[in-house]
Amino acid sequence: MNIHAMRAIYKFEMARTRRTLMQSIISPVISTSLYFVVFGAAIGSRIAQVEGITYGAFIVPGLIMLSLLTQSIANASFGIYFPKFTGTIYELLLAPVSYLEIVVSYVGAAATKSIILGLIILATATLFVPLRIAHPLWMILFLALTAVTFSLVGFIIGIWADGFEKLQLVPLLIVTPLTFLGGSFYSIDMLPPFWQTVTLFNPVVYLISGFRWSFYGIADVSVAVSLAMTLVFMAISLALVAWIFKTGYRLKT
């Protein structure tokens, strides 16, 4: 195990986060605050409670997930795409590090950053709405699992992308719609039956449902199913990463 290398990569990535503090932390916090103002205070005041919880509080887990997903993908994809873009990736390929060590370091750094961000948004939320967290440990577990899984997805996107456009494409065209349609702002029960069935094919539903359960003890799908699905997504992402490194896809010719 090349611990020194893992530490070096992790430190390097975290230093990048510190250098880009403004866009990494502050801008998601501001945009989430805007959601609270618009959906929580302005519109939320006219919406009846959802399953016994004020609308403002109901959307908190979904909003955190929205940021967690987009930021995990953005961090991890950029972290590995940029060395490819500048060419400094040669050093990573040259070094005596295993693929597992590379993935753990990059994904670990990206996930750390988005978990910190998630917690900051959570703290911000308490300024706007009354919050309670029924299962704090589960909350942290879902936060961590989601951050890691989507950082893996981001890592894959970063390796696949061969231009800045592609780097933006997946988050914009797939992840954001899935999150908005994944029950961030509503309970699936509010949808017509047909759309409820369609929604069950959206992986993000399970993440948000499980996460919301850890707050309020209410869920669209059972928490066991949420956890299982989250682990399945993680396994799929891991398998893809393993394949990438085995074949050298987009890394080695």
Place this chain on the structure above:
Amino acid sequence: MQPVIAVSNLSKTYASGFRALKHIDLDIRRGEIFALLGPNGAGKTTLISIICGIVNATEGTVAVDGHDIIRDYRAARSMIGLVPQELTTDAFESVWGTVAFSRGLFGKSANPGHIEKVLKDLSLWDKKDSKIITLSGGMKRRLLIAKALSHEPQILFLDEPTAGVDVELRREMWQLVRSLKAGGVTIILTTHYIDEAEEMAERVGVISKGEIILVENKAELMRKLGKKQLTLHLQEPLDTVPPELGDYRLDLSSDRGELIYTYDTQGEQPSIAALLDDLDKAGIRFKDLQTTQSSLEDIFVSLVREDR
């Protein structure tokens, strides 16, 4: 003695179908400075990239100090430092930060003393806190060398190390390479600049169109392939070369004032003494003479031309 790098039957065909390397066999001796010469696109960088683990080989094997570069990649790679041809660096990281990063990446524990020495050796010490983006091209080149030396490699690859580097810096780099060699480091350099190979290398390999067409001691190469020319400045211009000197296949300069005798150093042609004797008999007088020896560059050009 076991070679420090053993390349055997190495081939590379890119996805485009381009055959960059064809059945390369090459041994690098421990502690030597080896120069790999070849025209653009000959396969120099591909060969180095495969040895270092950046490019996958299509067939064949490479062992670094006995460690297979695939099966035993950790042991093999920890020995190697590579200075790439392109100036690829981060932009916003500091000089110190990026060199320390490289050391960590190669699994070495932090050693500020060593990094300080490397930066000082490369005249980068006063830039240690600067962001890389603020460095000049020559400084970036030296930074890449510092990164490659950060983990105390036993084998150093320099891919076109002095491309775009000014004369003074080039001398400094040669000096550094010599001191590394003195410290027991094996150095493999690719270059376009023949004088660099001539100045530095002990052995020279010439690669052309994906094949190693020659590996030789530099001195031996110069002796074998080096041609000498004797130029005689005549007292009286000649209209033609006299027929009795036909054996020497002399050339007459366009102003007819010089006779040029080209001979190789293996001594299969008649000796200079015999020529001078025969000139005397033919009554040709000269006021001066000079000899020139072909450089590695001439040898290289003629080799690659033959291969085409």
